[in-house]
Amino acid sequence: MxxxxxxxxxxxxxxxxxxxxxxxxxxxxxxxxxxxxxxxxxxxxxxxxxxxxxxxxxxxxxxxxxxxxxxxxxxxxxxxxxxxxxxxxxxxxxxxxxxxxxxxxxxxxxxxxxxxxxxxxxxxxxxxxxxxLSALGQNMPLSETEPAFVVDMGGGSTNIAAFSLDGVIAGIGLNIGGGNIDSQIIDCIAEKFGLKIGLQTSEKLKMTVGSLYESDSERMIVNGRDIAEGRPRSISVSSEDIYGCIKLFADKVIEYTALVTAKLPAEVSAAIWHNGIFLSGGTARIIGMDDYFSRALQMDVTIAEEPQMAxxxxxxxxxxxxxxxxxxxxxx
Ligand SMILES: Nc1ncnc2c1ncn2[C@@H]1O[C@H](COP(=O)(O)OP(=O)(O)OP(=O)(O)O)[C@@H](O)[C@H]1O
Ligand SMILES: [Mg+2]
The missing domain is CATH 3.30.420.40 (ATPase, nucleotide binding domain)
Known part of the structure; x- marks a missing residue:
């Protein structure tokens, strides 16, 4: 079979x-x-x-x-x-x-x-x-009594949940993901540089220079079309240029994560605070995502070894x- x-x-x-x-x-x-x-x-x-x-x-x-x-x-x-x-x-x-x-x-x-x-x-x-599945894919010990907390950030959705083998204790599925960051980057490059770039380019920018460490300053050359003149033009885009696009997404997910943690019964909450939050999904691969979550929520954060495959x-x-x-x- x-x-x-x-x-x-x-x-x-x-x-x-x-x-x-x-x-x-x-x-x-x-x-x-x-x-x-x-x-x-x-x-x-x-x-x-x-x-x-x-x-x-x-x-x-x-x-x-x-x-x-x-x-x-x-x-x-x-x-x-x-x-x-x-x-x-x-x-x-x-x-x-x-x-x-x-x-x-x-x-x-x-x-x-x-x-x-x-x-x-x-x-x-x-x-x-x-x-x-994310928890099981990360080999987290799951039982009826030991709760886990997972945030899976994909391309078009984000799943946030506290659960045990007994079921979901509190959770939510959001229709936002890495694709929203890509669109945001397109808008931002248009506004800052007057350049229209495509979806493939914005995704590549996000993966190459995207970071949630404000001081990071990687650079990438991108090609696009000058919005005013219609001609092809190349520019150098830095991590700082797109930081705001990534932060916007991360802040939204953190806001919902905080809402879910606030709904937990006291004992579950204590266990979650002890074990921390586990991140998965391709969007969790953005540099600094774990530290950003950890700072914002004041909790331990662990990223799956292979986030996108978890x-x-x-x-x-x-x-x-x-x-x-x-x-x-x-x-x-
Ligand atoms: N290294 C990386 N840095 C930043 N983003 C990345 C990286 N690798 C993949 N991604 C992003 O991860 C997303 C895809 O992740 P994933 O495969 O987990 O989503 P999905 O399962 O297809 O979508 P969903 O779970 O929302 O239905 C895409 O938006 C992609 O751009
Ligand atoms: Mg997914």
Whole structure:
């Protein structure tokens, strides 16, 4: 029996296969011909086309802010990824699959996941909320009595929760993520330098010079289009230039994290203060994120060893262990 954990992220889809480990991590996007509606590229190949295609090619992100917004394209994309990971349709029919879903996912979203699984030939499905998987992926000891606190910051969503194996004690799923920082950077570069840059460039800026240490001063040369004159122009952008864009996002997440901690019963709260907060998700990779959280919340903060893979690794651990799966799966 093939056992898979699938993290259908707003930015990156990750697949874990028992016996093999992480077998796929590719951008969750599809390039579609606007004229014929045909699929031109999927995943990595499609992402390369962002901002570089003529008007008649559109890049579709079937998962937006952790919601399946285009079921048809989600199925085309996932079928392709499964094939690429060596899971043919015939094999998918016999596979047991775990999907990670946002904290507090409603039945409406689970219905969409069921439909997606069916469209890919998958018949045996279970769902687990992101915070549990993040914790399990970081090998945190989870029990009924020992609470954990996780903040997973992805590309289009952020999950904040305190929980034990018994369930979520307090938690929230927000529809903001690293993508919001990218858009903010585009606006900021337009305003400061009069230069229009693309999404790929802003994401690269964030990953290369982005930092939550105010004194950092890395630099990167970026190319864009002069807004006034319409001509191509290059500028040097520093960490300080985009600091505000990253801070804006971090402050928002911290604000909600503080709200969640404020809701905890006294004993849970004491345990959380003792164990600290665990960060995961690709956006947790921004330099200084842990120190920034720690300073703002006055708590210990630990970043997952592989932040972006924590959820799918936890998914792998869960689908491979019936007892854990029984404890954390959503009743549906
Ligand atoms: N080194 C890095 N520095 C800053 N940001 C990064 C880095 N690596 C990845 N990211 C960002 O992490 C985000 C993707 O993270 P992740 O794969 O956890 O999201 P996702 O699971 O696809 O989305 P979601 O969980 O919101 O549905 C993107 O916004 C990406 O730009
Ligand atoms: Mg995610």
């Amino acid at each position: 093939i056992k898979l954990a699938i993290d259908l992220g707003s930015s990156v889809t990750k697949i874990f296969r028992i016996g093999s480990g992480v077998v796929l991590a590719e951008p969750s996007c599809v390039a579609v011909s606007a004229v014929h509606g045909t699929v031109k590229a999927i995943g990595e190949e499609a992402k390369k086309l962002i901002g570089k295609t003529a008007e008649y090619t559109t890049i579709v992100f079937p998962v937006f802010e952790a919601d399946i917004v285009n079921g048809e394209m989600a199925a085309v994309m996932l079928s392709y990824f499964l094939e690429k990971a060596g899971v043919t349709r015939a094999r998918a029919r016999r596979a047991e699959v775990l999907f990670s879903v946002p904290c507090g996912a409603k039945n409406e979203l689970l219905d969409k996941y069921y439909a997606l699984a069916a469209a890919c030939g998958i018949r045996t499905v279970s769902f687990v909320e992101v915070p549990f 959820v799918v690794l936890g998914g792998g651990r869960t689908i491979g262990d019936e007892e854990v799966l029984e404890a954390v799966r959503i009743e549906y």
